Amino acid sequence: MANILVVDDEMGIRELLSEILGDEGHVVTTAENAQQARELRQAGVPDLVLLDIWMPDTDGVTLLKEWQRDGLLTMPVIMMSGHATIDTAVEATRIGALNFLEKPIALQKLLKAVQQGLSHSREAVRPAGYRPAPVAAVVNGAADGLHTPEHAAPVAAYAPALGGEPLHHGTTASTPFGQVADNAANISFDLPLREARDAFERAYFEYHLVRENGSMTRVAERTGLERTHLYRKLKQLGVEPGKLARKNH
Structure with a gap:
């Protein structure tokens, strides 16, 4: 189980990634903009960050630069975007992003990138303290069973x-x-x-x-x-x- 921070201004993307990663046994925290992501990063170090590039307040590449400048880029970051150019992806990787996923994100690509990111994360020593609340199960229904x-x-x-x-x-x-x-x-x-x-x-x-x-x-x-x-x-x-x-x- 890992602590994963998902930063994306689209509610549907946040919910979908939370559902998938939560079902994989991870603890997922979400932020809808860069400011919320800053606050969560100040509160502790996640094992992995999925960071959208295009956001209304501060774009993901700028936030990545901030974390690098302030010595806060101590966790693997995977960038996400549906409109980014190759140059943007290269720049993000140069700054310190571990990987880049193009939207719509294929399930297997997502899981593989997350697995690689977490493997990379375990190689580094991380400060403790990032303990977000578990994501509730998304699939609803009662497993009644039939008794006769x-x-x-x-x-x-x-x-x-x-x-x-x-x-x-x-x-x-x-x-x-x-x-x-x-x-x-x-x-x-x-x-x-x-x-x-x-x-x-x-x-x-x-x-x-x-x-x-x-x-x-x-x-x-x-x-x-x-x-x-x-x-x-x-x-x-x-x-x-x-x-x-x-x-x-």
Whole structure:
């Protein structure tokens, strides 16, 4: 988990990046202009900054120069822009930016750049103190589960299909895996096919989310789904990735 500061004047961009990075397990703080970014940087050192170039008060390149001049450019900074020229990107890199992302930002490029930035960040010694509040989970819905014990079939017996090992092995109802096992065990074979399938898929994705500690990237790889499809599927099923990740701590 890392502390990431997102600086962008567009609310939609801030919310999208917060959602994606929050689902990756990072703590995200946002600023809508350079002044807010200055204040947050004075309060502490983030592990990484995603900085937009074109902002209404002070542009990102100017802010980058300020941080360099004042000795505050002690964290990796990734610049973002939908209108910047190659010259602007080169200038930002010369000043000290680690990378440059062009909007609209492709998901894989974003995650790769963030991973590289954080790897670079860990090589340096950073002062402590930057502890922004966690971003709330964006995907909403209640993971109710379906309970018809009088007709429930022992679906947990088929749990190896959910990841190669029985869900109930070494778990109790008080653990996240135990709760997932209970949900799976209570799926009735007497349900209509659509409802039974949804209940199974809910237990399936809950298992993988707990197993991968809420990392949407790893769950997408495990389940063989595109990440955007995975987001839609979880929302449809009422599964909350952030809630399951917190339970696993």
